[in-house]
Amino acid sequence: MMEKINDFFASKLGIIFAGAFIGIVAVLLQEAGNPGNMGFCVACFERDIVGALGFHRAGVVQYIRPEIIGFVLGSLITALLFKEYRARSGSAPMIRFILGFFAMIGALVFLGCPWRANLRLAGGDLTAIAGLAGLAAGVFVGTLFVRNGFNLGRSQKARWVSGLVLPGMMVALLVLLIWQPNWDDPTKAVFFSIKGPGAMAAPIAMGLGIGLAVGFIAQRTRFCTIGGIRDAILIKDYHLFLGIVSLIIAALVMNVIFGNLNNIGFDNQPVAHNDHLWNFMGMVLSGLCFVLAGGCPGRQLILSGEGDGDAATFVVGMMVAAAFAHNFFTASSPAGVGNWGPGSVILGIVVVLLIGFFMREKL
Amino acid sequence: MNERLDIRGLSCPQPVFLTKQKMEKLGKGTLEVLVDKGTALTNLKRLCTDNNWTLEETMEDNTILVKISFSEEHE
Numbered sequence: 162m163m164e165k166i167n168d169f170f171a172s173k174l175g176i177i178f179a180g181a182f183i184g185i186v187a188v189l190l191q192e193a194g195n196p197g198n199m200g201f202c203v204a205c206f207e208r209d210i211v212g213a214l215g216f217h218r219a220g221v222v223q224y225i226r227p228e229i230i231g232f233v234l235g236s237l238i239t240a241l242l243f244k245e246y247r248a249r250s251g252s253a254p255m256i257r258f259i260l261g262f263f264a265m266i267g268a269l270v271f272l273g274c275p276w277r278a279n280l281r282l283a284g285g286d287l288t289a290i291a292g293l294a295g296l297a298a299g300v301f302v303g304t305l306f307v308r309n310g311f312n313l314g315r316s317q318k319a320r321w322v323s324g325l326v327l328p329g330m331m332v333a334l335l336v337l338l339i340w341q342p343n344w345d346d347p348t349k350a351v352f353f354s355i356k357g358p359g360a361m362a363a364p365i366a367m368g369l370g371i372g373l374a375v376g377f378i379a380q381r382t383r384f385c386t387i388g389g390i391r392d393a394i395l396i397k398d399y400h401l402f403l404g405i406v407s408l409i410i411a412a413l414v415m416n417v418i419f420g421n422l423n424n425i426g427f428d429n430q431p432v433a434h435n436d437h438l439w440n441f442m443g444m445v446l447s448g449l450c451f452v453l454a455g456g457c458p459g460r461q462l463i464l465s466g467e468g469d470g471d472a473a474t475f476v477v478g479m480m481v482a483a484a485f486a487h488n489f490f491t492a493s494s495p496a497g498v499g500n501w502g503p504g505s506v507i508l509g510i511v512v513v514l515l516i517g518f519f520m521r522e523k524l
Numbered sequence: 525m526n527e528r529l530d531i532r533g534l535s536c537p538q539p540v541f542l543t544k545q546k547m548e549k550l551g552k553g554t555l556e557v558l559v560d561k562g563t564a565l566t567n568l569k570r571l572c573t574d575n576n577w578t579l580e581e582t583m584e585d586n587t588i589l590v591k592i593s594f595s596e597e598h599e
Binding site: 171252312314316392455467 | 562
């Protein structure tokens with residue numbers, strides 16, 4: 162039984178199924194209340210979570226997103242079931258923290274992670290094209306570093322409990338989400354937006370349930386939106402790329418079914434801006450960070466659930482940057498890029514290029 | 525004695541990338557690869573299936589030892 166499941170998920174059909182599933186449920190989540198073209202956005206949702214905890218005070222983007230909790234816990238449960246849970250860490254953790262940090266800075270200039278970039282495109286938001294082009298350019302530069310010996314070193318086997326830190330944090334977030342302390346006074350403790358994208362959310366049980374299912378499928382298929390582009394460029398392997406294509410097609414079909422394609426173009430797109438240069442540059446930075454760290458932000462959550470402490474460090478780096486981005490005005494809004502957005506992207510590109518040059522080691 | 529490559533503890537894309545690099549260097553023959561992660565093993569299996577190469581999998585001191593007999597790559 163387990164072997165049959167493994168064979169299916171490792172096959173081409175398996176990765177196509179994974180992309181299609183994610184595309185379909187993303188649009189269902191939008192229909193059930195999540196913001197436009199944001200059935201999933203790992204970057205935006207992590208930003209909402211740190212906002213809910215009060216690490217930033219952008220009142221319109223604060224909510225504990227159950228989808229993120231579901232990804233990590235779904236991956237943990239799946240890894241345990243299929244005996245792939247393996248606590249490990251020690252592969253340049255602080256470098257991964259910084260890569261996570263700047264990946265988020267870039268993503269919040271574009272306003273989305275690679276998953277959302279694809280969902281935006283499938284929703285008729287053509288400003289996503291500049292972002293996706295930037296993402297591919299960033300991944301391409303990253304593969305040049307990989308070809309020249311870039312790597313972050315080997316991780317080491319760790320005590321089993323050390324792989325449970327990020328999943329444990331997710332359980333704590335779930336408790337806060339359900340309990341909602343100081344619900345009567347939303348200015349204290351857990352903050353939930355009362356307007357803006359943060360106030361738009363599918364029911365908790367639906368978000369969590371779909372998150373768990375995506376965690377299961379993504380853990381089994383190794384679905385990765387960065388791996389798809391990277392493998393196509395680096396080793397001419399199009400397996401993961403099929404997942405991306407199927408995600409876009411599935412989401413597009415769902416948007417047609419629900420009649421969501423009534424504004425195809427560049428203007429007035431949901432939670433997006435049309436500054437093409439910085440959409441492009443933001444995602445150059447993110448793409449570079451993701452490829453150097455080994456996977457897209459969704460994949461980093463899945464790896465965290467499997468016990469990968471280095472991926473968890475990347476996730477924490479993203480979360481810290483999300484708070485930073487709103488406190489220091491580097492994040493964009495539908496009105497355009499933030500005051501410090503372009504400067505922070507350029508700084509990020511310089512730092513990450515230095516990492517690429519100096520983190521080389523013969524194995 | 526076959527050539528041996530240790531890809532334990534490495535993150536993507538290193539496991540498959542280094543394996544392919546090593547194979548290109550060797551041309552053809554048998555390569556033994558030490559693997560510790562499900563993802564790397566899945567990816568190596570796919571590489572072999574796509575190229576009709578044979579892959580043998582055994583356990584050696586809590587590590588998966590993968591033996592790949594390969595020839596020139598199918599593009």
